[in-house]
Amino acid sequence: MKLQKTARSEVAEGLKHHFPRLWRYCLVLAGHPDRADDLAQATCLRAIEKADLWAPGTQLDRWTFRIAQRIWLNELRSEAVRRGGGMTTAEDIDLPDGRPNQEMNFFAREVLLEVMALPEAQRTTVVLVYVEGYSYKEAAALLDIPIGTVMSRLAAARAKLVCKLNEPKSQVG
Amino acid sequence: MSERPSFTDEELTAYLDGELEETAAGALQAALEQNAELRARLDRLTLDTSQISSAFDALLASAPQVPDIQQEIATPRGWSRRKSLGAIAAAVTLSLFVGGGAAYLAKRSDLETWDQYVAAYHALYVNGTLARVEQTEPQAAAQLEQISTALGKPVAYSTVTGLDGLDYKRAQILGYEGRPLLQMTFLSKVGAPIALCIIRSENSRSVPLQVRTMEGMSSAYWAANGYEYLLIGGSDPDLIESVATKLTKTL
Numbered sequence: 001m002k003l004q005k006t007a008r009s010e011v012a013e014g015l016k017h018h019f020p021r022l023w024r025y026c027l028v029l030a031g032h033p034d035r036a037d038d039l040a041q042a043t044c045l046r047a048i049e050k051a052d053l054w055a056p057g058t059q060l061d062r063w064t065f066r067i068a069q070r071i072w073l074n075e076l077r078s079e080a081v082r083r084g085g086g087m088t089t090a091e092d093i094d095l096p097d098g099r100p101n102q103e104m105n106f107f108a109r110e111v112l113l114e115v116m117a118l119p120e121a122q123r124t125t126v127v128l129v130y131v132e133g134y135s136y137k138e139a140a141a142l143l144d145i146p147i148g149t150v151m152s153r154l155a156a157a158r159a160k161l162v163c164k165l166n167e168p169k170s171q172v173g
Numbered sequence: 174m175s176e177r178p179s180f181t182d183e184e185l186t187a188y189l190d191g192e193l194e195e196t197a198a199g200a201l202q203a204a205l206e207q208n209a210e211l212r213a214r215l216d217r218l219t220l221d222t223s224q225i226s227s228a229f230d231a232l233l234a235s236a237p238q239v240p241d242i243q244q245e246i247a248t249p250r251g252w253s254r255r256k257s258l259g260a261i262a263a264a265v266t267l268s269l270f271v272g273g274g275a276a277y278l279a280k281r282s283d284l285e286t287w288d289q290y291v292a293a294y295h296a297l298y299v300n301g302t303l304a305r306v307e308q309t310e311p312q313a314a315a316q317l318e319q320i321s322t323a324l325g326k327p328v329a330y331s332t333v334t335g336l337d338g339l340d341y342k343r344a345q346i347l348g349y350e351g352r353p354l355l356q357m358t359f360l361s362k363v364g365a366p367i368a369l370c371i372i373r374s375e376n377s378r379s380v381p382l383q384v385r386t387m388e389g390m391s392s393a394y395w396a397a398n399g400y401e402y403l404l405i406g407g408s409d410p411d412l413i414e415s416v417a418t419k420l421t422k423t424l
Contacts, residue, residue, distance in 0.1 A: 015239065016239050019236065019239040019240075020233040020234075020236035021233065023236040023237065024229060024232050024233060024236065027232065033235070037237055040237075040240075041240045044239075044240050045240075107224070107228075108224070108227060108228040108231055109228070111224050111225055111228040112228040112229065112231075112232070115225060115228070115229075126225065127225075127229060129190065130222040130225045130226055131225060131226045131229040131230070133226075135192070136187070136190070136192045148183065151183035151184075151186055151187055151192075152182075152183050154183075154186050154190070155181075155182040155183045155185070155186040155218065156182075158186055158189075158218045158219075158220050159182065159217060159218060161220055161225075162217055162218060162219065162220050163217075165220075
């Protein structure tokens with residue numbers, strides 16, 4: 001009982017530290033800030049509930065990413081509305097306002113939108129590897145897919161992103 | 174001269190990411206020196222991934238406050254905590270599902286009223302959407318009570334389970350222009366997903382039962398006592414009409 005309590009408070013404490021990253025991963029999964037908020041919250045509660053399944057000393061962030069992913073996929077599967085994963089409403093994602101360097105902000109925003117416009121499977125892999133710094137092997141383990149699938153998702157994402165980010169913008173509006 | 178080895182885009186990507194094992198990386202490097210076409214392919218995959226990480230790092234500042242988890246834990250009332258978890262899970266289910274449909278609905282410029290939205294949304298339902306919803310009776314009853322009470326329009330569990338030809342599945346709260354919308358779903362005997370939706374009326378007028386076809390599905394609309402109702406799904410107008418007629422009396 002006491003052990004459980006310790007695990008819980010440790011998980012709760014850890015969650016506080018990496019909540020922004022957990023939320024970001026939820027956003028990448030869910031594609032919309034509101035849904036990301038709900039998913040992140042549900043993930044926190046689930047993590048607390050299952051705290052005794054977490055092995056202290058292992059990486060809590062990965063464990064919670066996995067929980068977030070499971071909640072997301074299970075909800076989606078049970079609803080059976082997943083259509084190729086391309087349902088992101090990237091327009092809704094906003095970078096914080098008031099950044100000093102407008103030009104950089106614009107480009108960062110464009111990068112963000114293009115990544116978020118990728119199919120869900122590709123963008124989660126991109127974020128795990130290029131943003132969270134996971135190795136292929138770690139990403140494959142977290143996503144429960146073979147390494148080859150990680151590679152093909154990244155290759156497809158790269159091809160698309162290179163195209164999109166290099167194409168001249170004919171209309172800016 | 175041996176045939177030069179061919180490399181897949183996956184291998185080129187792994188090379189760029191420093192994930193290609195040494196021997197293969199060496200072979201690729203050698204091939205790149207010889208092969209302009211391969212270099213061009215590599216170029217088409219070359220991306221400054223630090224731009225991705227900095228763009229996403231900028232997002233961290235937009236993260237909401239950490240949910241008050243400690244308080245959740247501190248609440249010793251198991252049932253109430255469970256309940257709040259359930260509510261959150263329901264909210265997540267809802268927002269994910271609505272979110273999925275939202276992109277589709279956003280493209281529909283012809284949708285003007287809540288019932289049209291519901292119809293277009295319901296058209297996305299397939300048999301499988303509801304077939305796997307499994308709740309025990311007490312769970313389903315508690316869910317309905319909780320959600321319908323939140324809407325201010327309590328619906329008795331016996332009302333939705335006592336409908337001939339419809340097998341009650343679940344209730345959830347959706348939203349239309351900031352107004353909560355109670356959606357209860359059923360499967361008909363032939364496996365068609367059917368939804369009963371209730372929303373608080375904006376003008377409180379009464380409208381007698383109207384059976385019509387929306388989005389290719391049978392539907393019935395009526396309004397009474399400050400609420401509007403839509404029963405929709407399947408292609409059996411007689412079933413919809415008879416169920417709706419019963420509901421006009423029981424709701």
